[in-house]
Amino acid sequence: MQSRFYASAAALVVPIVLSGAASAQTSGASTPPSIALAQDAAPNPPQVGAGTAQLEDIVVTAQRRSERMQDVPVAVTSLSSGALARQGVTSSMELSQAAPSLIMNSNVSVASPYIRGIGSDFFDPTSESPVAIYVDDVYMAAPQANIFSLAGTKQIDVLSGPQGTLFGRNATGGVIQIQTLDPTQNPYLDVSGTYGNYDYVNASFYGSVGVAENVATSVSAQYENQGKGYGRNLFDGSEINKYQINNISVRNKWMIELPTGTVLRISGDYSRSENTVSYHRVPGSFSDLPGATPPTGYISRYDANINFPDTMRVKSGGVSLKVDQDLGAVSLTSITAYRKSSDYYTLDEDQSTEGNIANGAYELAWTAKYQGLSQEVRLKGRDNPAFNWMVGAFYYNAKGSYHDFLFTGVNFIDFDQQKTKSIAGFAQATVKLLEDTKLTGGVRYTKDTVQFTFPAAGLFPPKRTFKEPTFRVALEHHFSRDILAYVSFNTGFKSGGYALLSADGYDPEKLKAYEVGLKTEWFDRTLRLNMNGFLYRYSDQQVNVNRGSGNVVENAGDSHIKGFEATVDYVPTSRLKLSGAVTLMDGHYTDYPGYEFRDAQGNSIGIVNAKGLRTARTPKFVGSISAQYTLPTESGDFAANIGLQHNSGYKFVVDPRVHQSSYTIVNAGLSWSPSNGPFTLRVWGKNLTDADYYSIANPNLYPVGDASVSAPPRTYGVTASFKY
Numbered sequence: 127m128q129s130r131f132y133a134s135a136a137a138l139v140v141p142i143v144l145s146g147a148a149s150a151q152t153s154g155a156s157t158p159p160s161i162a163l164a165q166d167a168a169p170n171p172p173q174v175g176a177g178t179a180q181l182e183d184i185v186v187t188a189q190r191r192s193e194r195m196q197d198v199p200v201a202v203t204s205l206s207s208g209a210l211a212r213q214g215v216t217s218s219m220e221l222s223q224a225a226p227s228l229i230m231n232s233n234v235s236v237a238s239p240y241i242r243g244i245g246s247d248f249f250d251p252t253s254e255s256p257v258a259i260y261v262d263d264v265y266m267a268a269p270q271a272n273i274f275s276l277a278g279t280k281q282i283d284v285l286s287g288p289q290g291t292l293f294g295r296n297a298t299g300g301v302i303q304i305q306t307l308d309p310t311q312n313p314y315l316d317v318s319g320t321y322g323n324y325d326y327v328n329a330s331f332y333g334s335v336g337v338a339e340n341v342a343t344s345v346s347a348q349y350e351n352q353g354k355g356y357g358r359n360l361f362d363g364s365e366i367n368k369y370q371i372n373n374i375s376v377r378n379k380w381m382i383e384l385p386t387g388t389v390l391r392i393s394g395d396y397s398r399s400e401n402t403v404s405y406h407r408v409p410g411s412f413s414d415l416p417g418a419t420p421p422t423g424y425i426s427r428y429d430a431n432i433n434f435p436d437t438m439r440v441k442s443g444g445v446s447l448k449v450d451q452d453l454g455a456v457s458l459t460s461i462t463a464y465r466k467s468s469d470y471y472t473l474d475e476d477q478s479t480e481g482n483i484a485n486g487a488y489e490l491a492w493t494a495k496y497q498g499l500s501q502e503v504r505l506k507g508r509d510n511p512a513f514n515w516m517v518g519a520f521y522y523n524a525k526g527s528y529h530d531f532l533f534t535g536v537n538f539i540d541f542d543q544q545k546t547k548s549i550a551g552f553a554q555a556t557v558k559l560l561e562d563t564k565l566t567g568g569v570r571y572t573k574d575t576v577q578f579t580f581p582a583a584g585l586f587p588p589k590r591t592f593k594e595p596t597f598r599v600a601l602e603h604h605f606s607r608d609i610l611a612y613v614s615f616n617t618g619f620k621s622g623g624y625a626l627l628s629a630d631g632y633d634p635e636k637l638k639a640y641e642v643g644l645k646t647e648w649f650d651r652t653l654r655l656n657m658n659g660f661l662y663r664y665s666d667q668q669v670n671v672n673r674g675s676g677n678v679v680e681n682a683g684d685s686h687i688k689g690f691e692a693t694v695d696y697v698p699t700s701r702l703k704l705s706g707a708v709t710l711m712d713g714h715y716t717d718y719p720g721y722e723f724r725d726a727q728g729n730s731i732g733i734v735n736a737k738g739l740r741t742a743r744t745p746k747f748v749g750s751i752s753a754q755y756t757l758p759t760e761s762g763d764f765a766a767n768i769g770l771q772h773n774s775g776y777k778f779v780v781d782p783r784v785h786q787s788s789y790t791i792v793n794a795g796l797s798w799s800p801s802n803g804p805f806t807l808r809v810w811g812k813n814l815t816d817a818d819y820y821s822i823a824n825p826n827l828y829p830v831g832d833a834s835v836s837a838p839p840r841t842y843g844v845t846a847s848f849k850y
Contacts, residue, residue, distance in 0.1 A: 179700040180651040186283050187303070189554070190292050190516055191509060196645045199566065199602040199612035201286040201658050201691065207279055207307070218259070218274050221282065221302060227691060227709045228284060229743050229776075232403075232821045232835070233670070237272035241286050242660065243687045243713050243744035244299030244637065247670040247824070248679060250626045251467070251496040251526030252544040256618075256635070256668075258289065258297035261304045262393060264446045264463040265295045267524060268496040271442035271467040274397055275375035278332045278346025280307045287639045287660065288618025291554045291568025291598045294461075294502040294520035298618035298637045308391070309344035309381045311336035315850040322843025325353025326370075340383040347376045355402065356839060357428025359435075360421070361479050366436065367428045369838065371400040387452035396443035403835055404428075404436040407477050408784075408823065411726040411832040416485050418478035427818055427836040433481050434474035434489040442467035459504045466497040475830050483534040486829045492531040492539075498524030515555040522548040528626055542580040544624050549573050554598065562605070566614075568598035574621035578629065585629050592634050594619040608647040615640055620668065628678040635681070638663040654695040662687040662713075669779075672826045682780075683717030685741050701756045709748040713741030721780050728828035736780045747774040762801055768794040778823045784832060789819040804849045811842035 184195040188202040195204060205221075218237060222230045231238040233247040239257040246255055251268055259266040266272055276282075283303040290296045313335045320328035327350070334344035350373040355365030375397035382390040407413070412423030421431055430436075444465035451458040475488040504518040527543035554568035577589045600614035618637035625632065643658035667682040689711040696704040718736035725731055750771040757764045775788040792815050797808035816839050823834035 179697040181647065181654050181695055181697055186281075187305075188283060188285055188292075189556075190504065190506065191514065196608070196610060196647060196654070196656075197604075199564075199600045199610070199614060199643070201641065201643060201660075203284050203693070205282045205284075207281065217276060218272060218302075218304075221284070227286060227689065227711065227748070229745075231743075231778075232273070233824075236269040238269070238822070239299075239302065240743040241284070241300035242662065242689060243711060243741055244662070244664070245743060246668060247822070248668075249670075250544075250679075251469075251494040251528075252524070252546060252623060252626065253679070254295070254620070256297060256299035256620055257302065258293065258295050258300075259302045259304070260293070262306055262391070262446065263294075263448060263459075263461045263502065264393075264444070264465070265500050265502075265522070266465070267295070267498055267522075268442070268465065268467045268526065270440055270469040270494060270496070271397075271465070273399070273440075274442075275348040275350075275373075276304070277330050277348040277375060278306050278344065278377055278379075280305045287614075287641060288596065288598075288616040288637055290550075290570040290572070290596050290618065291552050292516065292518075293552075294500065294518070294550075295522065295548070296550070296570075296572055296596070296619050296621070298620045298635060306346070306377065306379065306393075307332065307334070307344060309334045309336075309342035309379055311342050313850070316847070318845055318847035320843055320845040322841055324356065324841065325351075326841065326843060327351050327353070328845075341380070343378065343380045345376070345378050347374070349374050355428070356836075357404070357426065357430065359404070360425065360429060360431040361419075361433050364435075366402045366404045366430060367836075368402045371402070373397070373399040375399075389450040391448040391450075392446070393448075394443070394445045396441075398439075398441050400437070400439045402435070402437055403821075404430045404432070405473070405475070405477060405833040405835055406430050408726070408832045408834050413476060413478040413480070413829060413831070414727070415476060415478050415480040415487065415829055417480040417482055417487075418476075422478055427839070430474075430477065431479060432474035432477060433479040435472050436474060437472050438469065439471075440467065440469040455508060457506050457508070459502075459506070461500070461502045463500050464498070465500075468493065468495045475826070475833075477830070477833060481534075483536065487534050488830055489534045490532065493529040494526065495529065496524065496526040498522065512558045513555070515553070517553040518551070520548070520550045520552070522546065526626070531627070539580070539627070540582050542578070542583075542585075542626050542629070544579075544626060545577045546621075546623070547575045548621070563601070563603045566598070566600040566602070570596045572596070572619060572621070576621070576623045578624040578626075578631075580629055583629070587624075587629075587631070590622065590631060592621040594621075594634065594636075608651070610645040611643070612645075613642045622668075623679075625678040630678055630680075632668055632679045633666055633681050635664070635666045635668045637665075652697050655692070656694075657690070657692040659690045660688065670824075672824065672830075682721075683715060683719060683735075683737070685713060685715045685718075687711060687713035687741060687744055689744075703752075703754045705750075705752040707748075707750045709745075711744045711746060713744040715739055715741060715780070718780065723781055724825050724827070726783070726832045728826050728831040739780055739782070740777060742777050742779055745774050745776040748772070758801065762803070763799050765797045766794075767796070768792070773819075778820075779825060781825055784823050784825050786820055786823065789817045790815065791817055806847045806849075808845045808847075809843070810845065811840070813838065813840050814842075816840040 186195045188200045222228045227242045229240040236249045238247050285301040289301040316332040318330045329349045332346045336342045350370040352368045352370045356367035359366050377395040380392040407424045409424045446463035449460040472491045480487045501521040506516040525545045531539035550572040552570040556566040574592045596617040598616045602612040616639040620635050622633045640661040645656045647654050664685045669682045691709050693707045721736040722733045752769040754767045772790045775786050777785045793812045795810035799806040821835045821837045
């Protein structure tokens with residue numbers, strides 16, 4: 127069965143590659159979620175020689191060393207700052223453009239990344255995602271603070287599968303690495319302004335300068351505002367579904383190089399965001415609360431009829447110190463960071479005009495707070511073709527809490543909190559077995575302790591401690607400089623904890639991941655074709671389940687997910703880039719006792735074992751094609767971009783009723799700049815076919831019923847930028 131699946135997957139790669147060469151996509155003002163773009167997104171354009179072009183080498187640090195992406199036995203994809211600018215990617219929520227199997231959903235306006243079907247919709251301030259996000263090696267734990275600006279970004283790398291033998295925090299699903307630009311001694315300036323439909327405004331600034339010998343600083347800032355909402359609240363006529371309301375983000379970074387072989391990077395950042403992203407009922411669902419005024423069902427993609435506002439306000443920030451010390455034969459890296467966030471949320475969960483608690487109204491309001499301290503230390507040997515090694519340790523101390531969680535005016539939770547302490551050690555080494563064959567082994571041991579308190583309810587359960595070793599083994603062989611094959615086995619682990627809205631504890635989840643991959647370049651490096659197949663065995667998966675007045679976390683049973691991924695990049699000339707990507711996945715639960723099915727109104731219709739049903743967030747097919755064409759003229763340089771991505775659809779939860787239908791996104795852009803000039807003008811469009819798809823959808827208990835949030839509609843605009 128498995129061999130037939132991969133054979134079918136391989137048969138689909140050729141048509142996708144050919145269609146990528148015959149069609150057009152790539153980063154315009156923006157492009158659809160396409161790994162193809164990430165694969166060819168190097169800081170510089172293709173190399174030109176003798177009338178031909180070559181693909182630029184992409185350098186990644188997936189193994190904590192600077193290596194060619196084609197030499198790394200890991201499924202990693204990369205998106206450079208240049209590609210981000212061309213695509214108009216300004217937020218972490220658009221990072222699905224960086225990996226073939228990455229889905230970025232947003233549950234209650236928090237980031238919910240899924241890689242290869244592994245992720246979570248948790249929104250408690252203590253709910254860490256199975257997909258870990260790092261900014262400049264700093265772990266970004268709070269889900270409320272993981273929707274942020276990408277101003278001043280240098281590069282983004284997305285790693286699939288369990289990551290723990292090289293990274294500070296455990297991650298069962300994968301890692302998203304975001305690196306910001308280092309300050310430079312030479313003055314540098316990059317500013318841009320954007321105006322789009324719905325009165326969308328974006329102003330971005332990045333500046334860097336040397337302030338003393340071996341001391342440089344930089345400032346990045348971004349402002350976003352959507353003046354008009356995508357829809358209206360029929361209850362009071364107000365505009366809703368404004369995704370950005372006077373959002374600001376600022377980062378200041380210092381780089382100090384000392385004569386002792388020490389490099390210090392000191393960073394501080396702050397962001398403030400607000401939105402009125404509103405849930406609405408899905409077709410077929412309606413409210414029958416006695417005081418609700420019509421319409422009580424689905425109205426449109428962006429309209430609602432609610433008497434209580436849906437709003438989200440988030441403030442977050444932090445400081446960090448990264449120290450790189452050259453000790454001769456080894457190098458030492460230390461990352462110390464402190465993060466803090468606070469969010470205020472209001473939600474008319476019953477999605478109606480009923481406001482009487484006696485009639486079943488569900489109106490929620492709460493403040494959630496998070497603060498965390500992390501310390502990571504790594505010791506690494508100098509790069510050696512015969513033997514490389516690294517050892518590290520990680521300490522994490524955080525707490526998250528709800529304050530005044532109001533349920534239709536009643537203070538349901540005045541204060542509750544979870545504290546988390548974690549300490550871990552990890553190591554990885556690579557040894558050359560033969561001239562072109564290497565073996566990598568890694569190990570990690572994690573000890574996490576969580577403590578929950580709910581003083582008003584008299585709940586002080588004992589601390590829970592979770593201990594687990596995990597490891598990685600990978601064998602790689604270079605058939606030539608341009609052909610690498612590898613096979614790997616990883617184990618992943620994510621600790622248990624408490625759901626703050628129920629005080630119920632949940633257990634750890636574990637993952638066993640098998641992978642085989644092939645990375646190749648052909649025809650004098652004008653064609654790059656990478657492929658991999660994977661098999662996951664998932665146990666005790668942590669899932670988010672609605673319980674009416676709030677969501678809780680439960681452990682599902684076991685599941686298997688298998689898949690095939692392929693990416694292709696081709697530069698037939700120095701002016702034309704073509705890319706394509708395909709992802710095939712098949713996942714099902716092998717055991718999931720006690721799953722409760724409901725109808726669209728939220729009424730229970732049975733509790734069964736969901737064994738055999740398809741896993742959530744695992745589309746059968748995702749394919750993308752892209753092209754970018756540049757044309758130098760006497761009037762300036764023109765660049766045209768067009769992109770297309772098709773997703774076959776997926777379930778948001780086990781229940782097949784709550785699903786995302788298939789959809790196709792088309793994005794495009796056209797830019798002009800004077801020859802060798804610092805100015806660029808770009809017109810762009812996103813979701814040009816106005817595809818109707820969801821940011822999130824989920825079932826709820828009666829009287830809430832099915833609820834969803836639609837993704838943005840067709841948007842377009844113009845961006846002017848200046849670099850010095």
